[in-house]
Amino acid sequence: MNIKKVLTTLGIDKVNEGAATGTKWIKSNGAAIESFSPVDGKRIAAVTGVDRKNYDTVVSQAEAAFPEWRMWPAPKRGEVVRQIGEALRKNKEALGTLVSYEMGKSLQEGLGEVQEMIDIADFAVGLSRQLYGLTMHSERPMHRMYEQWHPLGVVGIISAFNFPVAVWSWNSFLAWVCGNTCVWKPSEKTPLTAIACQKIVANVFKANNVPEGVNGLAIGGRETGEWMSNDTRIPLVSATGSTRMGKAVGAAVGGRLGRSLLELGGNNAIIVSQHADLTIAMRAAVFGAVGTAGQRCTTTRRLIIHESVYDAFKKKLVAAYKNLSIGDPLDQNNHVGPLIDKDAVGNYLTAISELKKSGAKAVVAGGVLSGEGYESGCYVKPCIYEVDNSWPIVQHETFAPLLYIMKYKTLEEAIALQNGVPQGLSSAIMTLNMRESEQYLSHKGSDCGIANVNIGTSGAEIGGAFGGEKETGGGRESGSDAWRAYMRRQTNTINWSEELPLAQGIKFTI
Numbered sequence: 001m002n003i004k005k006v007l008t009t010l011g012i013d014k015v016n017e018g019a020a021t022g023t024k025w026i027k028s029n030g031a032a033i034e035s036f037s038p039v040d041g042k043r044i045a046a047v048t049g050v051d052r053k054n055y056d057t058v059v060s061q062a063e064a065a066f067p068e069w070r071m072w073p074a075p076k077r078g079e080v081v082r083q084i085g086e087a088l089r090k091n092k093e094a095l096g097t098l099v100s101y102e103m104g105k106s107l108q109e110g111l112g113e114v115q116e117m118i119d120i121a122d123f124a125v126g127l128s129r130q131l132y133g134l135t136m137h138s139e140r141p142m143h144r145m146y147e148q149w150h151p152l153g154v155v156g157i158i159s160a161f162n163f164p165v166a167v168w169s170w171n172s173f174l175a176w177v178c179g180n181t182c183v184w185k186p187s188e189k190t191p192l193t194a195i196a197c198q199k200i201v202a203n204v205f206k207a208n209n210v211p212e213g214v215n216g217l218a219i220g221g222r223e224t225g226e227w228m229s230n231d232t233r234i235p236l237v238s239a240t241g242s243t244r245m246g247k248a249v250g251a252a253v254g255g256r257l258g259r260s261l262l263e264l265g266g267n268n269a270i271i272v273s274q275h276a277d278l279t280i281a282m283r284a285a286v287f288g289a290v291g292t293a294g295q296r297c298t299t300t301r302r303l304i305i306h307e308s309v310y311d312a313f314k315k316k317l318v319a320a321y322k323n324l325s326i327g328d329p330l331d332q333n334n335h336v337g338p339l340i341d342k343d344a345v346g347n348y349l350t351a352i353s354e355l356k357k358s359g360a361k362a363v364v365a366g367g368v369l370s371g372e373g374y375e376s377g378c379y380v381k382p383c384i385y386e387v388d389n390s391w392p393i394v395q396h397e398t399f400a401p402l403l404y405i406m407k408y409k410t411l412e413e414a415i416a417l418q419n420g421v422p423q424g425l426s427s428a429i430m431t432l433n434m435r436e437s438e439q440y441l442s443h444k445g446s447d448c449g450i451a452n453v454n455i456g457t458s459g460a461e462i463g464g465a466f467g468g469e470k471e472t473g474g475g476r477e478s479g480s481d482a483w484r485a486y487m488r489r490q491t492n493t494i495n496w497s498e499e500l501p502l503a504q505g506i507k508f509t510i
């Protein structure tokens with residue numbers, strides 16, 4: 001599908017409003033945000049961002065919609081999300097192509113991202129009939145005790161450029177079936193994919209007479225995220241992005257005793273054991289390191305390789321990197337697309353000079369590509385460096401295709417290296433040895449939120465809870481019981497006896 005057709009199909013204009021209360025767009029008065037494609041450097045369209053007044057209108061409407069929306073039975077809310085899933089199926093090619101063109105990931109990954117939205121929609125539909133609480137046995141006769149889950153109110157969603165639509169859908173689809181209203185602040189680097197999603201959802205909401213305000217949109221810069229974090233009308237702020245951003249959001253939301261759900265940086269490692277299937281290990285490592293040009297929070301950043309297979313594995317990696325073709329991500333023959341923008345290229349180059357200063361040895365050298373097809377200036381070479389785990393640059397997440405390799409002798413040492421970073425998102429071991437894999441998954445093994453065996457660090461399915469420990473922020477989104485973060489728990493005790501016995505057997509007579 002060509003880009004012009006994609007933009008028409010998704011209703012993207014040359015200049016778009018950056019705020020909507022749901023189905024209605026608001027005349028926005030903030031700064032203009034231009035969206036340039038990192039694929040070819042061309043300006044795609046512009047968006048007028050929100051000012052404080054626009055932002056307040058969106059949040060007030062979300063607040064106003066909540067009392068009505070929470071009274072819709074959860075399965076009826078699920079039915080609306082089911083229709084969003086259907087609309088996404090119809091728009092998969094167009095939206096996947098726009099994700100690829102605006103963000104720069106390969107078309108396969110753009111389509112995969114929309115598939116992730118469809119999957120979470122299906123999950124949310126089922127969930128809408130399964131927002132289960134427990135029942136407990138009361139210690140008092142003729143008393144019933146149970147717990148139930150109620151919606152929170154307005155949920156603020158701050159999402160990042162690298163998964164511009166899927167991560168929003170994990171949050172909003174679950175939050176909606178739970179009975180919340182949402183206000184979305186997408187990354188200002190990918191505003192058009194957000195507008196496309198807003199329009200898809202608005203059509204479904206309109207057809208179902210969903211109250212205006214259930215799906216607010218406020219496109220703006222950092223300031224908008226700050227307004228959200230400090231806004232007492234928003235009981236939960238779910239934020240995805242850098243650790244630096246997450247610390248600021250967490251501190252502001254915590255300062256008003258609100259709740260935050262943080263999904264921040266990773267520094268994900270794969271341990272390649274001497275018992276590994278090296279071919280599978282190589283494929284997992286290369287996809288993990290260069291997929292989305294190293295801009296996933298689950299990207300494989302470090303390989304910890306057993307000394308006995310180190311040279312052989314290094315050779316395999318080098319050979320695979322030689323075969324990587326870098327270029328237009330919409331051309332399915334290419335493996336690696338561009339970085340999001342020139343700032344990201346700058347960070348990549350700074351990291352490389354830092355590595356050199358630290359004494360890293362280049363196994364596959366990096367560099368910025370120029371010439372035909374690379375006019376945007378955002379295409380870089382995926383590279384591999386031999387490093388020491390303790391170097392500050394290795395301890396830091398650089399959002400680029402930089403892969404660090406290091407040797408180990410014992411599994412204990414490998415696990416210590418893997419866990420010896422501030423982040424704790426995703427991790428993997430490649431081994432066919434059951435004792436090793438069980439140790440790795442045990443409480444003396446990986447300290448990450450995600451730990452895999454014979455699968456790489458990226459590309460998690462939506463069915464599991466997604467998130468990580470330490471500087472990754474501790475939040476869990478997507479599958480399993482992550483929905484609980486979007487609800488408040490209420491414990492209920494009901495006395496159907498003719499007495500008033502007190503708990504703990506306390507006697508009190510008047």
Ligand code: UN1
Pocket residue numbers: 116162163167240295296297298457458459460461
């Ligand atoms: C992210 O990079 O913020 O597991 C999310 C993965 C994807 C999601 C990544 N399913 O790589």
